[in-house]
Structures are given as C-alpha cells and as structure tokens.
C-alpha cells in the first residue's frame with residue numbers, strides 16, 4: 547500500500563470532497579502548500595538521481611485542462627482524467643516524455659466536472675463513443691489511494707450511452723469486481739514477459755497476478771483487452787515473447803480467450819529516458835540500442851522499420867498459432 551512521504555497540495559483542493567478526504571486520510575504525512583501542481587520549483591531543481599525518491603510524494607491539485615483529444619485506436623477520445631503520473635517506474639514510461647523527472651503521481655480532485663463532461667459528450671453523440679480515461683496514469687493504482695475507479699464506474703454505469711476504457715499494469719482490481727458496471731467498461735491489461743517486468747517495469751504487478759486479474763475481471767462481466775506492450779527487443783526477445791504468448795494461452799480462462807482483443811505496441815524511447823535512467827537506475831539494463839533504434843524527431847527513438855517489421859511478423863505468427871480467433875486491433 548502506497549503511503550506518501552510528503553504531500554504537495556494546492557489550497558483549492560479543500561473546496562472538494564476528495565481534497566478534504568485525502569488531506570484527512572494522510573493527516574500524519576508532512577504537507578507543503580504549492581501554487582500550481584504543474585510547476586513545483588523544488589521538484590524541478592532536483593537531480594535526475596532523485597527520480598525514485600520524487601515518486602514517493604503525492605501531488606494533489608485541481609485539473610484546469612479538460613480538452614479531449616481525438617483518438618482512432620481503441621477509443622474515440624483521450625480524456626484528461628483524475629490523475630497523471632504514477633508511483634511505479636517503468637524505464638520507458640511515456641509520461642517521462644511529457645513530464646520529465648516530474649512524472650510522479652498527481653491527483654486531481656475535481657472529478658465530478660471531468661466525469662460530467664464525459665457523460666454529456668457521450669449522451670449528446672449520435673454514435674456510441676468510447677472514452678480512454680487512463681492515458682495519463684494507471685487508474686487501478688490510483689484507485690488504491692482515491693477510490694476514484696469505483697466512483698467512476700458506479701457513476702457511469704447507468705448512463706444511456708458510451709464506454710470507458712483504461713489500460714493497467716496492476717492487479718489490485720478486487721474493489722471493482724462486485725460493483726455495477728453494466729458492461730460499459732473495457733479494461734485493457736498490459737503484459738510483458740516476467741523477465742522484462744523484473745528488469746524494466748519497477749513497481750508494477752507480476753505477470754501471473756495480472757493474468758489472474760484478467761480472469762477475475764472477465765468473470766465479473768468486464769470487457770477485456772490485452773496489450774502486449776511495450777515489446778522490447780532485448781537479446782533473447784524471441785524466446786521471452788514466445789513464452790509470454792504461450793503462458794497467456796495456457797492461463798487465460800476460456801471466456802477471455804473467446805473474445806478478448808489484442809494491441810501490440812513496440813517500445814519508443816527518448817533521450818530524456820536515457821539521461822534519467824542512467825542516473826536514477828545506474829545498475830539497470832540500457833534500453834537504448836543504437837544498432838536497433840533510430841531517431842524519430844524531438845529526441846525520440848524507435849526501432850528501425852525493417853527490424854520492427856521482422857519482429858511484427860514473428861509475433862503475428864505466434865498469435866495466429868495461440869490466438870487464431872482473436873483480433874489484433876493494431877501493431878505499432
């Protein structure tokens with residue numbers, strides 16, 4: 547259970563139920579008042595080597611930006627929701643590209659406004675829309691602190707139209723198993739070989755517990771997607787991903803295998819990641835491989851297209867063998 551080492555908070559959070567709840571929940575934790583959750587000078591000035599320590603803090607504020615971004619993968623809109631950042635430390639985390647070393651967990655207490663906008667957009671639309679509410683954080687993890695996922699699902703379940711979806715790398719899903727979701731929630735579990743989880747995805751749940759969580763969620767009627775993500779081309783990647791797909795085939799229950807869909811995403815990396823990781827995790831593996839990767843503008847790196855294509859064919863063949871009836875939504 548995450549217990550923050552310090553809380554940085556905007557005074558305005560006291561006007562919200564959730565703000566008061568969190569201040570009360572952590573009444574024994576040192577608190578520092580801040581002007582703006584986006585600009586905490588004392589955090590910005592810390593060296594990269596402090597990255598893991600910075601993740602032990604909790605930042606609480608009021609979300610000011612509520613702009614939906616159109617999306618064409620597994621949802622119609624990416625929605626800024628109740629948190630950004632995370633207490634875990636995956637070495638490739640995409641949030642580091644946006645927030646640099648300040649990708650610690652920030653909670654936003656004005657959840658009513660955010661969910662209200664989703665519900666209104668959904669009900670005013672002619673077609674059924676799907677809203678991605680977890681593109682900035684991990685809501686299963688966040689729920690252990692705020693209870694926001696339970697609150698969100700219970701308050702969205704009886705809307706006339708629409709779906710919510712979010713990805714996760716965590717197994718703490720018991721709180722949402724017995725609540726009314728009305729079939730309107732699509733949980734997308736992100737998986738990787740256990741060896742990669744150990745070496746790269748610090749602070750996330752183990753593979754076998756993620757698989758158990760998928761089975762339990764399905765039993766409770768949730769729609770399920772599986773992300774094989776990010777695919778990382780370490781030396782023994784072929785055998786690792788073969789084992790992973792075989793394990794999924796062996797351990798996922800019949801109901802999941804019947805209709806789950808997959809997304810396959812290759813790792814993208816960046817100059818910022820290399821700098822933070824070498825200083826924050828000096829003994830960890832180096833994910834940047836100049837023989838396999840190429841620049842993609844703005845200091846980002848991706849696998850060279852011919853290398854990625856070859857890996858994609860390998861993975862698609864495995865999927866054809868072990869999950870012949872399941873849709874792969876995309877490979878990127």
Ligand code: SF4
Pocket residue numbers: 631632633634635636638639640641682683684715750
């Ligand atoms: S669990 Fe997700 S949000 Fe958290 S560090 Fe890993 S990739 Fe980033």
